[in-house]
Amino acid sequence: MxxxxxxxxxxxxxxxxxxxxxxxxxxxxxxxxxxxxxxxxxxxxxxxxxxxxxxxxxxxxxxxxxxxxxxxxxxxxxxxxxxxxxxxxxxxxxxxxxxxxxxxxxxxxxxxxxxxxxxxxxxxxxxxxxxxxxxxxxxxxxxxxxxxxxxxxxxxxxxGQTSDDGFIGRLFGAPLMRRPIPRYLATEEVSYxxxxxxxxxxxxxxxxxxxxxxxxxxxxxxxxTTIAELYQICSDFFPRMNAQEEPREPNGRxxxxxxxxxxxxxxxxxxPLAPGLKETWEAMEAARDAYVEDIREFSRLAWLGRIRLKMIPYAENLAGALATFGVSYLQGGSSVNSMTAFDFAFLYIGCMGLLYGKRQALIAAVLSLILLIVNLLGQGGDLVAMLYNPREFLHFVSYFFVAVLTGYFADRESYRQESDGRVKRRLQYRCSFLEKIFKENLAVKDRLYRQIVNSDDSIGRLYRIISRLDSVETENLFTQTASITADILDVNDVVVYVVGEGGYYLRQKVRLGKGTADMPRSLRVEDYPYLGEMLREKKIFVNRDLVQGLPDLAAPISYEGRVIAVLQIYHLDFEQWSLYQQNLLSITARLVSSSLGRAYEWEKETAGRKYLDETRILRAEEFRKVVEEFRERRRMQQDYPVTLLPIKVNGMTYSKLDHQIANSIRAEDFIGATPEGVSLLLPDVAGKTLDMVRERLAKAGVETEECQAL
Structure with a gap:
């Protein structure tokens, strides 16, 4: 790993x-x-x-x-x-x-x-x-x-030090910050x-x-290093001491x-000490100069920004006052339109209040009031009389009322936005923090995944076994059982037998390796005492006596308390006769048992959907899956023949055809619907065995066509 x-x-x-x-x-x-x-x-x-x-x-x-x-x-x-x-x-x-x-x-x-x-x-x-x-x-x-x-x-x-970082930082930072340097009385005795x-x-x-x-x-x-030695080292670049400040640590350290x-x-x-101190001083000096320059530039930009933000409302207010004065001039010296009786000063005051709040609205109200008074005086009015004239007095007051009202709404919205902004910033911070944690967790998960998938240790092997057994197709699981056993135990010759009804016979299901071609296609349990003991005890068989014709290792695959298949290993190398190999086979068999158990359950649950009604004939899509699984098995074992034999239906129903074929084929053979009709898939059948199957079918009244090898 x-x-x-x-x-x-x-x-x-x-x-x-x-x-x-x-x-x-x-x-x-x-x-x-x-x-x-x-x-x-x-x-x-x-x-x-x-x-x-x-x-x-x-x-x-x-x-x-x-x-x-x-x-x-x-x-x-x-x-x-x-x-x-x-x-x-x-x-x-x-x-x-x-x-x-x-x-x-x-x-x-x-x-x-x-x-x-x-x-x-x-x-x-x-x-x-x-x-x-x-x-x-x-x-x-x-x-x-x-x-x-x-x-x-x-x-x-x-x-990179600053004036807040330790004794050297404070010492070098003092002249840079325009502060006096401490003077030590006994420089030869104070050391650091x-x-x-x-x-x-x-x-x-x-x-x-x-x-x-x-x-x-x-x-x-x-x-x-004493203070005297320190100042001697720094004498070519550091300012001289003076006596204007008491040292923070007069006795050293x-x-x-x-x-x-x-x-x-x-x-x-x-x-060495001297070059390092010089580098530190030069870096602090450069950082100080850059900091001062940045502060100056920032201050200048901040001052311009403040001026701009403060002046824009006043400039717009002045522009609004000039626009109102222009309208008044065009209307004969009054901001009130003679035809509609609308005072354009209200529009000016309202805009300032809604845009900038009460301060600018009140300034606009004052300017509008001055303009109104000037216009009334120009028409021959008297200033004192205006205050006692209810019509004019209400006109004056209405300016301030509009200013306060519109400014109130603008200020309230401004306060709300400021409050919402604080809440939003807090939520953004929380969201970004949680997002960062989430991404880190994803990174850890992905890294663990890659380590497990790519590793060659026991965890990696376990993952590969489980991933290859992640299926509910029974035939594919038998194929993977043989392949996984060969990979995990590093062997070549593996045979998987399935236990027949009643537990009297074992039928060969899958074989791998050149040395398994001559292995029997079926085994009678009573002829092999080790099989009977394995079916009863459900324990691994080890051929310690090296009996000819028996496997070197064998392991039962159990489901719901009974043995459903047997893994058999042949032709082990001398180094592989160890307890480690036996434990590895036992663990592999248990993993396979769990997956095969799920496949059998799935087979039961989906049987009605996989077969044509009341027949053993697989539907076309299910039969296609079985064909592909046997193609994969054929690629794994070159000498394992698989034959696809088309059948002439001749107008027979599926139910009648299934009844005629039922007693002429083995339990491990498959009947399936195809786009052309119906075909038989015959595992481990070729040559004379295929001719025997054809004769048996012909006696049952079933005609066959030209066969095809997978």
Whole structure:
């Protein structure tokens, strides 16, 4: 069977470390996925599940993923770290994840020390104390049988880091973010263990690939690096220190050591410090420049977009006001049409309200009111008198009424669309999540199907047996029984006998192999004691005494407590005389028995539909199937003759013809209707035997035509 693709999932890893780690695992043909909530820019080559550890979606992911490895970086958030770790470990244990790596670091030890895996933690910072608590949770699960291993990494650096990623990220990010660089008072005494992340990911992979199962593993730097040495290395590209900021870790960190990683995993750091630090600085500098440029471009486009969105309603409002003014000018200075008494200002206000809501509608109402007052003053009206004139006052108020009414409908629709949009986005997220899970299940199913179908192990053989026996045609099943037995046992000579009525005789049904041509066509049970014992005991016969004329192996095929057929194997090689071959024959016989049993049941249920009324004559379509099944048997065994013998009906009914033929043919022969009339199909009949059949039919008053060999 082809090797099953292994799966690894990342949770909570820094983006730069995640990318390098994913590349390492993908190179070794692992499937890589991650759980991360609310990230817009998704990494390439990693299947991402947008959910949190506490969500139902995460439970679904773990239930269907069948993970080989889970890698989780212990969080630094004291409010939620313990709860999330506990939730994650519960999911992993419930889903039977095969291995769990919890990534910690050297902050669990005191600065200036050189601890190994067996040393007790001695944290000096809040973060260190939190990591120790989280490690203790992981060890509790390990004590309960969970495959948890804690990997403590040295301080990492690599291209792709940001100012939030560790000591080097903060140090290099300070000048890039226009912040002061911390100044250390005793640079020769403050040391860090600095390790290239590209070396660290290979150590993590080695631990997974070689099945490292101890509780702790240190992935250390090759040696400690003091701040003085660090600044000396970075002096050609890094800005000088200044004294404007206190260092976050004034005493440095522990420099871990490990003998396990070299002895058990064969790993050691290979990348030199100076080139790696320079690559990291240049990558951070380039990323910062690109980020600033992107922010500027995005800000410019966002500003233009906001201006455009804000200005369009005001521009359209102004255009509507000018259009209303034009209509008023054409109507002699009034927006009210003299013939219809319709005020076009209502149309203007209503359009603004329905399009943009109450704000633009009220602005339109104010502009319309100013235009109306100007028109009335031009006609000799008085402003104070207008307020006391009910007709004009109601006209003024109606503008605002139309504005509020139309704006209300527009705002309500806007709020509804916004609410529906949130619901729609949530449903789309759920739908896409379930679709992703569904497609992954389909992929797993297809892969399992291909592995079973194409495999050469016992599962593949079992599948091929079942698929070839997936039939209810009895003749086809007998043919496949012989073929399957030959394939499974890797033999050439196989004969299948069927047990006659009463169990006194066995008739040869199918034979395979050149060595079976002379095997008897029928066997009387009382002449062969092993057959009688097999029919009674239903056990396999093994010819241990090598008696001439008997099969080497024989197995009964049973249905409903009685033997209906017998499988016989001849001419076994010396290497095949083993208990393994006997068990294989027994299993094959049982599988065949089940399929033949279904075929017999089907034969009973469909007998009325397969034969012409009250006859043994098969209908044309059923007879065609039998002919094709014997063609297949003929292709499998070249010396197995099958003859198709047409019969002259001469005006006889099917019932009369069946009555005349009944006593002249064998039980294993077939009578069937054809487009030309009626034909006999005679298995294992040719030459003199065929002449005897013709004579017997002629005596019964049945004439035959020219025969045809299949």
């Amino acid at each position: 082809s090797t099953w693709t292994k799966k690894v999932m990342f949770v909570g890893l820094p983006r730069y470390f995640e990318q390098i780690l994913a590349a390492c695992f993908r190179k070794e043909a692992w499937e890589v996925s991650r759980i991360a909530a609310g990230e817009g820019n998704l990494p390439q080559g990693i299947r991402t599940y947008d959910c949190t550890i506490e969500s139902e979606e995460a439970k679904t992911v773990f239930a269907v993923q069948n993970l080989d490895l889970l890698i989780y970086r212990l969080e630094r958030d004291p409010a939620h770290a313990a709860a999330r770790l506990d939730a994650l470990l519960r999911l992993a244990v419930g889903a039977r994840v095969r291995r769990i790596f919890l990534l910690s670091n050297d902050e669990v030890f005191a600065p200036g020390t050189q601890p190994v895996e067996t040393d007790a933690p001695a944290p000096q910072t809040e973060t260190g104390r939190l990591l120790v608590r989280l490690e203790s949770i992981g060890l509790t699960y390990r004590a309960q049988g969970a495959p948890v291993t804690i990997l403590r990494l040295a301080e990492l650096y690599a291209p 263990g600095l390790l290239d992340a590209r070396d660290a990911v290979f150590a993590v992979y080695q631990a997974a690939d070689r099945g490292f199962d101890s509780s702790h593993l240190h992935i250390p730097a090759p040696q400690g 522990a420099v871990m050591k490990s003998s396990l990683i070299e002895e058990q995993l064969g790993w050691r750091s290979r990348r």
